[in-house]
Amino acid sequence: MRHGVRPLRFVMSSLTVAEMEARKIRHDSSELWTRAVQPALWLLVFGEVFNQIRGLAPGGMPYIEFIAPGVLAQSVLFISIFYGITIVWERDVGLLTKLLSTPSPRSSIVVGKALAAGVRGIFQAVMIFALALVINVNLRLDPLDIALVFVVIVLFAMCFSSLSMTLASVLKTRERMMGIGQAITMPLFFASNAIYPIQLMPQWLRYIAVLNPLSYVVDAMRSMLLTGDYSGLPLDMLAIALATLLFITTASVMLKRLIE
Amino acid sequence: MVKYAPKFIRNRERGGPSDFLKALEISGLTKVYSGFRAVDSISFEVEEGEVFGLLGPNGAGKTTTIKTVVTISRPTSGRVVVFGIDAVERPDAVREMVGYVPQAVSVDGDLTGYENLLIFSKLSYVSKRGRDERIAFALRYMGLEERAGELVKHYSGGMMRRLEIAQALVNRPRLLILDEPSIGLDPASKRQMWSYLKRMNREMGTTVLLTTHDMAEADELCDRIAIMNEGRIAVTGSPSGLKAAIGGDVVSLTLDGDGMQLTGIPEEIGSVVGRDGPVVKIATRDASRAIPKLIQYLHEHGVAVSSVSFDRPSLDDVFLRYAKKTFEEGEGYREARMARRVFARRSR
Numbered sequence: 001m002r003h004g005v006r007p008l009r010f011v012m013s014s015l016t017v018a019e020m021e022a023r024k025i026r027h028d029s030s031e032l033w034t035r036a037v038q039p040a041l042w043l044l045v046f047g048e049v050f051n052q053i054r055g056l057a058p059g060g061m062p063y064i065e066f067i068a069p070g071v072l073a074q075s076v077l078f079i080s081i082f083y084g085i086t087i088v089w090e091r092d093v094g095l096l097t098k099l100l101s102t103p104s105p106r107s108s109i110v111v112g113k114a115l116a117a118g119v120r121g122i123f124q125a126v127m128i129f130a131l132a133l134v135i136n137v138n139l140r141l142d143p144l145d146i147a148l149v150f151v152v153i154v155l156f157a158m159c160f161s162s163l164s165m166t167l168a169s170v171l172k173t174r175e176r177m178m179g180i181g182q183a184i185t186m187p188l189f190f191a192s193n194a195i196y197p198i199q200l201m202p203q204w205l206r207y208i209a210v211l212n213p214l215s216y217v218v219d220a221m222r223s224m225l226l227t228g229d230y231s232g233l234p235l236d237m238l239a240i241a242l243a244t245l246l247f248i249t250t251a252s253v254m255l256k257r258l259i260e
Numbered sequence: 261m262v263k264y265a266p267k268f269i270r271n272r273e274r275g276g277p278s279d280f281l282k283a284l285e286i287s288g289l290t291k292v293y294s295g296f297r298a299v300d301s302i303s304f305e306v307e308e309g310e311v312f313g314l315l316g317p318n319g320a321g322k323t324t325t326i327k328t329v330v331t332i333s334r335p336t337s338g339r340v341v342v343f344g345i346d347a348v349e350r351p352d353a354v355r356e357m358v359g360y361v362p363q364a365v366s367v368d369g370d371l372t373g374y375e376n377l378l379i380f381s382k383l384s385y386v387s388k389r390g391r392d393e394r395i396a397f398a399l400r401y402m403g404l405e406e407r408a409g410e411l412v413k414h415y416s417g418g419m420m421r422r423l424e425i426a427q428a429l430v431n432r433p434r435l436l437i438l439d440e441p442s443i444g445l446d447p448a449s450k451r452q453m454w455s456y457l458k459r460m461n462r463e464m465g466t467t468v469l470l471t472t473h474d475m476a477e478a479d480e481l482c483d484r485i486a487i488m489n490e491g492r493i494a495v496t497g498s499p500s501g502l503k504a505a506i507g508g509d510v511v512s513l514t515l516d517g518d519g520m521q522l523t524g525i526p527e528e529i530g531s532v533v534g535r536d537g538p539v540v541k542i543a544t545r546d547a548s549r550a551i552p553k554l555i556q557y558l559h560e561h562g563v564a565v566s567s568v569s570f571d572r573p574s575l576d577d578v579f580l581r582y583a584k585k586t587f588e589e590g591e592g593y594r595e596a597r598m599a600r601r602v603f604a605r606r607s608r
Contacts, residue, residue, distance in 0.1 A: 009385060016382040023379075024370045027411060094364030101330045102383040103356040260333055 010111075013104035017112025021119050032120065036127045039075035043068065043131060046195075058197050061226065068137050069221035070194030072128045073214060076121040076153055080160035081185050083117045084168030085177045091258045092174075100259060107252035110165060114248060117161030118154035125153050145224040152224075155240050156217045162247035169254035194218050213243040281344040283308045283435050283467040284329065289338035291324050298324040300491035301338065306435075306484075308343075311461050311468040313478040316488035317583055322471035323363065325488070326439055329469070330360045343434060356385070359433030361424045363440045369413030373404050373423050376412060377430050384431040391430075398429035402456065418449025425456055428466070436460070438470040442477055454480055475575040485575075487582045494582035502578045509547035510571045511554065513540045516564035524561075529553050538566075547572065 025032065047064040050056060057066035090096040099109050132139060164181070171177055189195075191205060192214040198206055209215050220236035223229050284306040291299040299321040306312040314322045327333035328340050331351035340347040347354045367376045377395045386394065399405045402422040412420060421441065428436050441457070442450045458481065460466050472478055478485050479499050486496040495502065511530065515538045525532065530544030544550040547570035558565055 012385075013383055016379055019382075020368070020371065020375075020379050023375055024368075027370060027372075092364075093369075094362045094366040095368055097332060097362045097364075098360065098366035098380075099383070100332050101355060101358070101360040101362075102380065103352055103385055104383045105352060256332065260327075 010105055010108045013102075013108035014112040014115055016104075017099070017109055018115035018119055020112075021116030025119065025123065029123070032123050032127070035075070035079060035124065036131075038078070039071045039124075039128055040131055042071045042074065042195075043128070043137075044135065047071070048135075056196065056200075058199065059227075062138075064135075065137055065139075065226055066197075066222075067195055068128075068132050068139065069225050070192075070218050072125055072132075072153075073156065073192075073218045073221060074189055074194055075124045075128055076157050077160055077188065077214060078185060079120050079124055080117045080157045081164050081188075082177070082181045083113070083161035084164035084166075084171075085174050085181070087113065087165050087168045087255075087258070088172065088174050088177055091172075097259050100256070106255060107248070110162065110248060110252045110255055111158075113165065114158035114161045114244075114251075115154070118157040121153045121157035122150060125150065139225045140228060142224075149221055149224050152217060152220050152237075152240065155244050156213070159213055159240060159244040159247055162244065162251040165251040166247060166254050169251070169257045172258060188212060188214050192218060213240060216240050281308070282306060282341075283310065283343060284312075284469065285339070285341040286325070286329075287339050287341075289325065289328060289340060290336045291321070291328060291333065292336045297491050299328075302488070302491070302493045303338075304486050304493060304496055306467060306469055308434075308467050309461070309465050310483045311457070311470070311481050313482035313485040314469065314471040314488060315473060315475075315478055315485050315579060315583070316471075317473060320488040320583070321491040322488055323439055324491075326360075326437055326469070326471060329354075329435075330358055330437060331355055357434045359384075359428040359431055359436045361421075361428070361436070361438040361441060363443060365417070365420050365424075367412050367420050367423050367427075369411065371412060372409050373399070373412055373415070373426075374408040376423060377427060380427050381430045386431055394430045394432075398426040401429060402426040416449075417444050418446065418452065421445060421449065421453055422456065425453065425460070429460065429464075432464070433466065435467045435469060438468070440471055440473075442472065442474055450477070457481060473579075475579055479575045487579060489583045495578075499575055499578075503573050503575060506573050506578055506581055508543060508545040509550075509573075511542045511544055511547050511551060512569050512571075513542065513554070513558075513565050514538050514567040515540060516566045525554070525557065529557060 043064070047067045050067070051062055051064040053063065054060075057063050087096065090099070100106060129139075164177075167180055168177055171180060191208040192212045193209060194214060198209050198215065201209060216236040216239040219232055220240070223231075223233055223236075282305045286305070287303045288301050289299055289303070290297065290301050302321075302325065314325065316322050324333065328335045329342065329347060331347050331354055334348060342354045343357055345353050345357075367373075368379075371379065374395065377398060378391075381391055381395065396405075399408050402425060404419065404422060404426060407415070407419070412423065415423065438457075441453060445453065454477065457468060457470075461468050468481075470481070482499060484496065484498050485502070487494045497505070510533070525542070529550050530542040532540060533543045534541040542550075542554065544554075551568060551570065555565060555568070
């Protein structure tokens, strides 16, 4: 195209939209705290109880260690999958129209919104991390690994918040978004390796788990936080990156349906 | 203000190609939503530096028209050109020149007033140099300085609107578009907003396009208006021109005593257009000049007058003449239903 997207401006716009979110969190962080309750229960109650069963996690790993990355991923998943509701709300109050009428490219707004979900994901992850350390879950605390875990978290949040924005463009109301969010989070969670290894699943569920981006996220986090075995990491990262790119593209194309 | 105006005016006078361009040219614009023609082949132009009003009842197609200019809706056919740039071909370039204040409140309640200005100036690529200065100036200009650090959700409706105009002040669009800017404002805030808009137009040369169904607002603000109805433009012109076109003033006299004959009133004063008992209606071009002459004439002819009043056609009359015609012609039900459908679709 004659007047192509200017990369610097694109990045600036995306970061500005993410900055908007960070500033909102600074003004009011109560939602982050209430959202931390559920993953805390998974870790403290579910994790502790199932920790009594030996041999559930592969390689004699204590179950609570096995589940910690899964709970971390789940909490980010919940934030991201409902992110579309925020978009619908912003549409309803006129903010989305305003955002899309700025000179910033539409896709940079979508990327910025996805990054904003990533910002929320980071805060959530920090809380779960802290909790895991408090209850003495034995995590590898290599700084480089931790940094990479946060990269995975941001990508993951971007991936599912974009999926959520795509859904919002089609469903258009908060009620429907709540419904679809409820309907898909649990299947995504259960059809992944978050709380049990894929090897324990029946064959049909394994096929689904392999197609589930959540499995790759959890696998990547486990290899960095627990095993230190990086052999699966390139595939994990590739899968996450591809899924993120796919959903950001669909959201960018679809988003204008919300305001037309 | 004084500090900023000359700079801006100098920019305008520098004499670029913009001197030969219209701020907005719309030709043959049509927008069809699932079979319904929300906008039906309209054409109009807005001159640079002008305040232009788009008037019409709900569902007339005003918002749809505006959305194509802001490039958040794509025309089904026709052309929208902003300062010489086609909105369909280069939407990003058009959005760089346009500021938009939608009908719904579009400031973010979860951010402070200052942050709203900052974020949107960044998204509009206001250069970092001078950005803080512009924000400080806009806050001062709009009287929001003291509450700039407060979350916007604690603002009043009028303050939110002022903040939206402050955004335009920071981003300095060449064309500022406002959709029903006075909706939901109390009379005092409304007047205040008008005066800010007028100042911006006068001091910064900002071209303004607004929609409204408030006639007083159009009369007060607009240099020219277009009245839209059922997706078409019924008439375009200046408020005073349109008012004059539908006829002059009407003077009503109540005469002392019934049955008086009122023939032979000189033509330059006016002509009798109706009589109801002691009340006589006289059409005249300018009532304030005609009344003294009229009273004197009648006095000289031995007719006593007990009371005088007059009606001047308002923009309301113009509006009713052009916009509500079809409702009176009995097509109302279908049209109203159509309008509702569009409205429902928009709010879905």
